[in-house]
Amino acid sequence: MSMSDPSRSERPGWLARLSKGTATRPGEVYGVPGEGDTRLLSVATIAGLIFVWWLVTWMGWVEPLFVPSPGAVIEKFVSLVQNGFTGTTLLDHVLISMQRVFGAFLLACAIGIPLGIGMGISPTLRGIFDPPIEFYRPIPPLAYLPLMIIWFGIGETSKVLLIFLSVFAPVALGARSGVRSAGIEQIHAAYSFGASRWKVIRHVILPSAMPEILTAMRIGIGFGWTTLVAAEMVAATKGIGYMVLSASQFLQTATVIVGIILIAAIAYAFDILMRFIERRVVPWKGKM
Template identity: 35%
Template sequence: MAPRRSHAEPVPTATSGGATRAWRAAWRREPGRAAWTAIAIGSLCVMLGAWAWATRPGGAIPALFLPPPGDVAASFVRLVSRPYLGSTFGAHVLSSLDVVIGGWLLAGAVGLPLGIAMGWWRRARWIAFPLFQVLRPIPPLAWIPLAIVWLGIGEPARIFVVFVAALVPWVMNSMQAVHSIDGLLVRAARTLGASDRQILTRVVCRTALPTLVAGARIALGNAWTTLIAAELLAATSGLGYIALNASRTLEMGILLVSMLVIGVLGAAFSFGMQALARVFAPWSRGART
């Protein structure tokens, strides 16, 4: 392929065929670990530098459009040092975590047994699966107005919406996990004299565990995303509430800090669940889905 020219590396003079070939080959090779890290850090620094340069006083981008990195850092300090919108930053974060974990666990308590039953018993699947097929295309966010009319703008409405968002991945993954188990394992267990209950608990649930954990991870991700939207619409605390308020009062630094914290927590959930999968189901080779 034609060599791509970048400013970071010397442009080849390409007088000899060998140099061109080496240049081409370099583009098709994964850089080593050290080079990888160096390029990654360099790329981040360049982006940060470009951000700072473009938003400098008198720069191309006004601070009201995108504040300079220094302002964002200052806003972070301001946010954690003094209460904002009635409570400390920690309390806002806790309020968000409260709802997301509550709704997620509630959905798991309903969805996990339901999904396993739907995967295991054909009749349960026949009855419940079509209902989910009908309800699934409705985005969880579309439930927010209904939740507000039904339950007001308090915490129950948010827990309900998070529950709806998390329920579908819990159910679908558990069902898939149990349903797709190799029938050979079940028959082998039966041949060895295992009862139905033993097969369900000792063979099926364990084999399905990696997929179940993957479902839990997706459910948590959905729950988090949905909660932020719910907090934008109906809340008196939480990170989404901070973000909406900061945008109304044009405190761009605080808005960006709240977005970053939302992103960091979302990433922490995802990586935490992956770590959990490695602890509870070490036999899963890599995380699927």
């Protein structure tokens, strides 16, 4: 007579599959929870955090000056949409910050990805560019902000360049690391079939490097948004970072939280877009 586990039928579907060591949906590896399960957990986590936030403010455990209630933050958001901030509409603040961040991001990708691929292929390029990139990479943007102001003034150039430098290093190093993902057997096979160096780069090395390049782009844009507030500290009159800094000086905590949520929402929306592109460009990632 076979022995059965009475608790098996009570286990969640993904946990039962984990115990069997099987996967039933694309993207599930040996029964690890799929996207549907993680989305429910994410929604539940966000709802729980908002509830705790509301409870803390409703019970009066923290002064509204330090942590305003969710309702107060929503009211402030509506007020900013209707009346703007310091004579500029909220939409203009958002668009100007996005222009700075995404302009610097595109410039960093246009320069960093080819340079990173070149560093991965050529020891000469790696020897030339790797030391300066590794030297400045761990330096916080605020440390070289004064130099940007001295060299390029207080206009848009210094702001965009500061964000560019924060994005450039992870993108270039990610592309360099991605080149090493190409199998040496594939490269030799391509050469044996008469492929030129350019065709090997295009059809073998670049596809192998794309997963790490896209991951580096996602990391880089995160650094860009992190640097935005520092970039808009200098002679800025518009932008989300400027709005957050100005509101903090006058203890307008609700406005500060609105700015933080806007930055997080835009960054998260872009990350979702990058994940969508990643699924289309490198559908094999995580399945091999």
